[in-house]
Amino acid sequence: QQQVKQSPQSLIVQKGGISIINCAYENTAFDYFPWYQQFPGKGPALLIAIRPDVSEKKEGRFTISFNKSAKQFSLHIMDSQPGDSATYFCAAFPDSSYKLIFGSGTRLLVRP
Amino acid sequence: ETGVTQSPTHLIKTRGQQVTLRCSSQSGHNTVSWYQQALGQGPQFIFQYYREEENGRGNFPPRFSGLQFPNYSSELNVNALELDDSALYLCASSLVGEETQYFGPGTRLLVL
Numbered sequence: 747q748q749q750v751k752q753s754p755q756s757l758i759v760q761k762g763g764i765s766i767i768n769c770a771y772e773n774t775a776f777d778y779f780p781w782y783q784q785f786p787g788k789g790p791a792l793l794i795a796i797r798p799d800v801s802e803k804k805e806g807r808f809t810i811s812f813n814k815s816a817k818q819f820s821l822h823i824m825d826s827q828p829g830d831s832a833t834y835f836c837a838a839f840p841d842s843s844y845k846l847i848f849g850s851g852t853r854l855l856v857r858p
Numbered sequence: 859e860t861g862v863t864q865s866p867t868h869l870i871k872t873r874g875q876q877v878t879l880r881c882s883s884q885s886g887h888n889t890v891s892w893y894q895q896a897l898g899q900g901p902q903f904i905f906q907y908y909r910e911e912e913n914g915r916g917n918f919p920p921r922f923s924g925l926q927f928p929n930y931s932s933e934l935n936v937n938a939l940e941l942d943d944s945a946l947y948l949c950a951s952s953l954v955g956e957e958t959q960y961f962g963p964g965t966r967l968l969v970l
Contacts, residue, residue, distance in 0.1 A: 752900075778957040789862070789948050789961035790901065835900050839957040844914040845891065846950075846959060848900030 749773075750838050752849030759856050765823040767852045769836035772817065778839035780846070781810065781821050785832050793834070794821070826856045862951050862962035870968045871939050879934040879965045881949030889913070889954045890932040892924060895946040895964070907932055908954050936967075944969045 752769045759765045769779075778797055782790035796803045796810040796819065803810045809822040823830055836849040863882045871877050883890050889908045893901035903916035907926035921937040930951070936943055946966050950959035 780958070782961075787963075789864075789963045792958065792960065795958065837900075844889075844906045845903035845916060846893075846901070846957075847903070850900050851898070 750836060750847050750849045752836050752852060754852060755850070756853045757855070759826045759854065761826065761828060761856055761858050763826050763856075765821075765826045765830065765854055765856070767821045767834055767836070767854070768818065769820065769849050770816075770818045771838050773838075773840065774817070775841045776838040776847075777841045779810070779812065779819050780837050780839070781808075782835045782837060782848075783832050784835065784851075790835060823854075826854075828856045828858050830854060831856050862949055862960055864947075864949050864962040864965050866965060867963070868966045868968075870970065872970050873939055873941060875939050875969075876935065876937045877939060877967060879936075879947050879949075879967070881932045881934070881951075881962060883930045883932070883949075883951030884960050887951035887953055887960070888930050889952045890926055890930065891950045891952070891959060892932070892934045893948040893950065893961075894918070895948055897945070901948055904934070939969045941969050943967065 780795035781793045783793045784790045807824045812819045833851045837846045865880045891906040892904040895901040905915040906913045910926045923935045925933045946964040948964045949962045952959045
């Protein structure tokens, strides 16, 4: 069974702080790793994505760090804002597949 | 450009009934995937449709079925509803062969 394990389950950060969410995967056949942001009552929205041939990708305040040998990747949210409070999901897309495999989610709360 | 839309937004059914959920894909996208998201969990892949045929299926029983129409819109049908079918049902559209999937707002189904 292909799995993506996500931690922590919940995270509280002060405004201006750094939020870090971690994911680990088991199957080396994954070749695309997106992060999704989901607000209550809404569908997941693509935030940022990375491929395993890149160790880091940055878009604004959001950075993905990727460690291929450890089969781990993480999302860093710099200068976290109350508007970032949402549930974040990491996911993986197996090579030659058709489906996203999601982690269990991290509920982020950024306090003012 | 029109995003992914889903209808209805909410639905209440009783155990044993049948339900049909609808999805319109993002403009230009020819592939539709359906996911089930239980409360507090990550989305789980149900199936994908391309060229009006099922292109892949997750670990869901046959009472979950779907259709895709020539305009790429799609339906998810669930027969003999069970209490555990209560979830947010998400539709995602993409271009065939591309990993990036764009999600709709979902349909919240409650089975009593």
